[in-house]
Amino acid sequence: MKKSRVYFIPGSRKEETGALSKKFETLYLALGLDESIAKDAFVAMKIHFGEKGNTGYIKPAWLKNLVHRIRQRTGRAYFTDTNTLYVGQRSNAIDHLQLAARHGFSLEKSGLPVHIADGLIGEDDEEIKAGLKRIKTAKIAAGILHADWLICLSHLTGHVQTGVGGAIKNLGMGCASRAGKLEQHAEANPRISAKACRNCGICLDYCPAGAIVQKDGSAAILNEKCIGCGECLVVCKFGAVKMRWGEDSSRLQEKMAEYAFTVWKHFNNQAAFINVLFQVTKDCDCMAADQPVIVEDIGLLGSLDAVAVDKASVDLALKHGRKDVFRKGYDVDWSLQLKHGAAIGLGSLEYDLIEIP
Ligand code: SF4
Ligand code: SF4
Known part of the structure; x- marks a missing residue:
């Protein structure tokens, strides 16, 4: 199996912001992006702005030097994300933009405009042919699809349904419109154990689909x-x-x-992936909370290969943490996304880790 290059810069969020910003810039240069991005290209910087109350998201101040570099190449780069399925501050473009601004992502504060890629309520998408085992056509947010370059900035975390969320999740789920997200989540319906349920009603308040009812002394899901x-x-x-x-x-x-x-194939090698291994938590940044850290800060990883960067990130996290911290959170075999990604040609499970001191 061909090995991919993954660059690694050790670091911690406790470092001085200017030093951290320099590290992101170093990674950007190591990936060759400064030479590759054409003048005036549309560059979609795919990021998660963090749900209201979340503290783990990638901070705009860390990206200052990187943004400065990109702006020297093109005046058409922008931060972007898509709307969520769940009810929260990121389920429509207006709330989403306001939350992003409160977290420091706006033209004035972070140096790039912010664009919610799937429109007001997640309806602005285009179908592109996939022709794969489970997905025949993918519904991708138009505001990402029409960019010339895609840079995925991903905060590595655990995840309730996929075990781990990194570059593959940011690319696959994060670039999909609401219809695309629904397609991926379809057939993944949980069940409620009447014996364990205390009938507290909290899940009813959070369910975005109104799919939970109280019946015979416990909650139940309407499939x-x-x-x-x-x-x-x-x-x-x-x-x-x-x-x-x-x-x-x-x-x-x-x-x-x-x-x-x-999505990656559509960008025809004009895509790069930066994973941030700071404040790694059991759940993703969609959680509206300051969550406990499950792995001490490790640093930044970058690659042109989404599978390799996620594999290297998880390998480092498992080395630094205790026995499979991700499976300790939720008993999910997170390796399936990596193996399937490699099997269909998204990237390689083999990599050379190039440490930049
Ligand atoms: S009502 Fe919902 S949140 Fe409360 S115990 Fe039952 S399943 Fe859990
Ligand atoms: S029952 Fe509601 S909250 Fe639970 S998975 Fe289904 S839609 Fe989501």
Whole structure:
């Protein structure tokens, strides 16, 4: 198997902001992006702005030098994300833009305009041919699809349904419109154990599809309404929401990898991936909370290969942390997205780690 290059710069979020910003710039230069991005190209900087109350998201101040470099190449770079399935501050473009601005992402504060790539309510997408095992056509946010270059800036975290969320998730799920996200989540419906349920009603408040009802002293999911977003799994404090982890998660991870492959192929080698291994948490930045850290800060990784950068990131996290910290959070075999990504040609599981001191 061909090895891909993954650049690694050790670091910690506790470092001085200017020094951290320099590290992002160093990674950008090591990836050869300064020479590759054409003058006046549209560059989509795909990022997660962090849900309201979340503290783990990539901070705009860390990206100052990188933004400065890109602006010297093109005046058409922008930060972008898509709307969420779940109810929150990122489920429509207006709330999403306001939250992004509060987290420091605006033309004035972070030096680039912000564009919500799938429109006001997640409806602005285009279908592109995938022709893969699970996905035949992928529904991708138009505001990403029409860019010339894609740079995925991903905060590596654990995840309730995919075990790990990094570059593949940012690319596959993060670039999909609402319809594309629904397609990936379809058939991943949890169930509620009536025995374990305390009937507290919290999951009813969080369910974006109104798919949970209280019946016979416990909550129950209406399968015909459930969109498989997994919110109820995260919010239930009593472990009453169950998932068939193996079956449901493997299907979801394969679909996500196929979406990622379709987006990556569309960009025809004009895509790069930067993973940030600071404040690695059990759940992703969609959680509206300051979550406990499960792995000490490691640093930044960059590659032109989404599979290799995620594999190297997880390998480093597992080396630094205790025994598989991601599986300790949720019993999900996170490796499936990597293996399926490699099998369909998204990237390589083999890599050379090039450390930049
Ligand atoms: S949050 Fe958990 S315990 Fe509360 S109603 Fe929902 S399933 Fe039951
Ligand atoms: S029942 Fe759970 S998984 Fe289904 S839509 Fe509601 S919150 Fe999402």
